[in-house]
Amino acid sequence: MIQASHEAVMVNEVLENLVFEQNGKYVDCTFGAGGHSLEILKKINESGTLISIDKDKKATINLSKDFTDDGRFRLVNDSFSNLRSLFEDKEVDGILIDLGISSTQLDDPKRGFSFQSNGPLDMRIDTTKGQTASDWINTATKKEIEDVLWVLGQERASRKIASKICEIREKKPIESTKELSDLIRSCVYTRSKKHPATNSFRAIRMLINNEIEELQKVLEASSHVLCCGGRLAVISFHSMEDRIVKRFFQGKDRNESNVKFQYIKDKFLKPTPKEITINPRSRSAILRVAEKLC
Template sequence: MIESNHHESVLFNESIKGLNIKPNGVYVDATLGRCGHTKGILNNLGNSGKVIGLDQDMDAINYAQVNFPDSRLTPIHCNFSNLQDILSQLNLLGKVDGILMDLGISSPQIDNAERGFSFMKDGALDMRMDQTQTITAASWLRDSSETEIANALFQYGEEKRSRIIASSIKEYQKNNDLNSTLELANIISSVVRPGKKKHPATRSFQAIRIAINDELKKLSEALEQTIDALSPKGRLVIITFHSIEDRIVKQFIRKHSRPKQLPKGLPVIANDESECLLKDLGKIKPSDEEIKVNRRSRSAILRLVEKC
């Protein structure tokens, strides 16, 4: 077994129930992680069921290969924005009964200081979800202009102090190489007051991570691909952890779950031009009990849709 910090899958029971698993079905865990949700899917599958597990983090793929040597599970190293290509290669496009996307960063990723995601532990300023990509947080902060950094902090982290943070980073870089997480956290803490429950660097670290991994664009691309990937009545479960991601998911669901608008005055007719592609089955938030056990679940929202 590969040693790893424990990762508690958020909204686990709700996710498995939402997928409405068929014993012989085909499922995609688009964010494999430490296989928490995948294990739940496998436990509900028969011998002929399949799970395609995608993850851009090689640590997750290696973990799955060593710890889950199950013939029903196929782990694949890729970003979920390649969903359609992968399913086409496997001859499974349009044959998938359920897709799960858990958009949260995992506990092992945060707790491994060398991955650079944590502002609480000193480590390399990395933040790459996919270790094969070349751009790190350190190189992005070095090569980006003050304006580019400020815009990213505001857009992806909703950080009100984005301009002064960006200015402070560039001022520091005039005389120093910025290569560690605690260096960056200290720069931010010098110009941002701590919140009641949030570290001053929380929003900025989130924004930089989103920027260097191009997370929002890839999420939008992956969501659009789920429609062709799913079979009729196939389910899509998406768990988000901050408002920016959730807004993208809501817009995607709204876009495909409403009939196309006909010219004013004409009735909406259910035909090929106006049929909804998705049925919105609602949202679920963690219970108070789950939040007590796993504090990182407090901001999670699960949204569930079914292909028409």
């Protein structure tokens, strides 16, 4: 199968709102296929720097010459929740967080993220540690499965799917994306064009990769490492993530930081109809950019 490369989302909006100092220090917390990073490098000058992070080792090998030959660029293979260990407080001018996974990861059947092709039920972004989706599906209680599908996936058939999973795994462990997606399809009645396994797969991926906790931690860390007037841009694809970002910028639900943020212009931005036509995966994106007040 040919793997599609990732098309960076809302690039113009990110550059326009995030990169305000050409000689600034920028961090791309989600390097992926490097689309945003490359554009940031084009916009900053010879004194500017970019440090990009990705916890997927596969995303950080085979870097193109655009990156390896550029002395202003450094790549770190780590979780973005560890941001604070990489920088001094008030050191960074701008931070980008483009949540979720890239098309390159989604379209690779071996990674187990997609219900569109068959592969091992893995779903880990960092494949070197943690439990796979298969480990979890075959050991979690019925109630745990139901709660994850309901809370993270807003899946109305969560109870039915959880019961079916428990029934099937009694006979044989569920190990492939096809087994899981067929099982979900048998439980979900839908008239929409959306694949019946969309919500459940996303929910399980979010759980396996601790995505909500990672987001909360990176927002908190960003508020420390950003300089006064520094900007934080977050692209999310899920209403729950966007709500966390929105409440963080409003100063709500913080564990530790009391830093205040102010939106640059609009409270949020959405992709243009033209971008959605060219890259349909951008349709649910929502970008929020705010600056740190000191």
